[in-house]
Amino acid sequence: MDMGLPLYSAQQVRNLDASAIRDCAIDGYELMQRAAASAWLRLRQHWPQVRTLGVLVGPGNNGGDALELARLAAGAGCAVRVWLLADPARFRAEAQSAWLSFSDADIGLQTGPLDEGLADCDVIVDGLLGTGLSRTVGAAFAEAISCINASDKPVLALDVPSGIHADSGAVMGLAVRADVTESFIGRKQGLYTGDAKDYAGQIYFSALDVPPHVTAQEKPSACLMPAHAPLAWMPPRQRNSHKGHHGHVLAVGGAPGYSGAIRLCAGAALRSGAGLVSVLTHPQCRVEVAGYQPELMVRAAEDKDLQAFDVLAERATVVAIGPGLDTQVWGRTWLERACAFDGVVVLDADALNLMDLTQRWPSRCVITPHPGEAARLLGISSAQVQADRFSAARQLAEASGAVTVLKGAGTLIAGPQGEMLVCEQGNPGMACGGMGDVLTGALAGLLAQAPDQPLLQTVGAAVVAHARAGDRVARRIGMRGMLPSDVLATLPEVLNP
The missing domain is CATH 3.40.1190.20 (Ribokinase)
Incomplete structure (x- = not known):
């Protein structure tokens, strides 16, 4: 019997991502572009009147997703303000590709006070910390998260709200309070229990067109029971x-x-x-x-x-x-x-x-x-x-x-x-x-x-x-x-x- 929607640990989702790249010849950067496109579509569905978008970029692939989304938003005519909380030289593979594409778009980076800059944004995109978080949020990210939460602006989180442990749903010191979370490849088990219930907002999922036979390779860590x-x-x-x-x-x-x-x-x-x-x-x-x-x-x-x-x-x-x-x-x-x-x-x-x-x-x-x-x-x-x-x-x-x-x-x-x-x-x-x-x-x-x-x-x-x-x-x-x-x-x- 179908026991509901499959949920996965963060490591399992990383395995699925790697399988899609290895077995289906899907380029990793292509998956990043698909994630950004899905998140941008979700943002426009919830906030169709957005004119000024604030995007916070962290060091991992989550940050790469955010850079790609910023590029899409700018191309659609939005005024985009990007804060980079990472060293671009340390971006890996796909995130490095996203950084190069972002740099070619000539969007520019914000250097002024974050709290003042966010005050002028209609919507904020959280691309700071992804599913790899396993320890208490560091001081620089904690300050950025505090600014996001104090801004009283609607927030779209990419994959998981920054500061939420993807496996347990616990707050790792401090976390972004998102209105919407767009999750990719596999549903993260931690989003559906504990602290995360107060931080993730409405949760959406996109498989990014990864074929079902790829996800079938991983036994779900849990199942999300249906309402019926x-x-x-x-x-x-x-x-x-x-x-x-x-x-x-x-x-x-x-x-x-x-x-x-x-x-x-x-x-x-x-x-x-x-x-x-x-x-x-x-x-x-x-x-x-x-x-x-x-x-x-x-x-x-x-x-x-x-x-x-x-x-x-x-x-x-x-x-x-x-x-x-x-x-x-x-x-x-x-x-x-x-x-x-x-x-x-x-x-x-x-x-x-x-x-x-x-x-x-x-x-x-x-x-x-x-x-x-x-x-x-x-x-x-x-x-x-x-x-x-x-x-x-x-x-x-x-x-x-x-x-x-x-x-x-x-x-x-x-x-x-x-x-x-x-x-x-x-x-x-x-x-x-x-x-x-x-x-x-x-x-x-x-x-x-x-x-x-x-x-x-x-x-x-x-x-x-x-x-x-x-x-x-x-x-x-x-x-x-x-x-x-x-x-x-x-x-x-x-x-x-």
């Missing part, structure tokens, strides 16, 4: 079916003071289409949970009543445990039982806080850590998780054997065999307590309906459905004040044609 995944990746409902055909979710949680979490989880499982949803909760929360949704089958039990879990689990397709579980004896007891469940187990929240990577994890497991929970499991800081979200997700999946959903801007889904999916949907309004409980319920609900489907595929459908529901709510009421219950109620809209 919830419909395309879930089996259709048969007309001649009943509730037993659509799975039975057992949601476990709701310690005293935390009944809302398990209510959101169980409600999302229902709204995702599960045929039956049972809840095992604390006796003090029974009335609150049972009164929330009449369709829920609620059982309350003390931690000594082990049979309560076993009776419910015997009928369940999927167990979701963690929302409102707490980390006391009551929660520990049910987590131990859940880990022995012979079926799919979704672990979230306090279930993850009670686990570590040395323990035996359920054989068919999905975990949904936010960066803080991921950091605790890996024994590192949240900042380290966010600095390389791809690596953190892969490490968790490999160590636990679980399909790992690393939540955040550009949620990642890592499989234990190295698979990686990326969700580009979702919005900052979803940064609200309880939103993860809704995701856990949606995961459990869809997993219950597709027991014979690969876990990764169904998990991907649930993550996209949850994110798209959040986007629908944001369009209706805005992001501020969005509630998890709003997203829960919207799930059927994205799960039905």
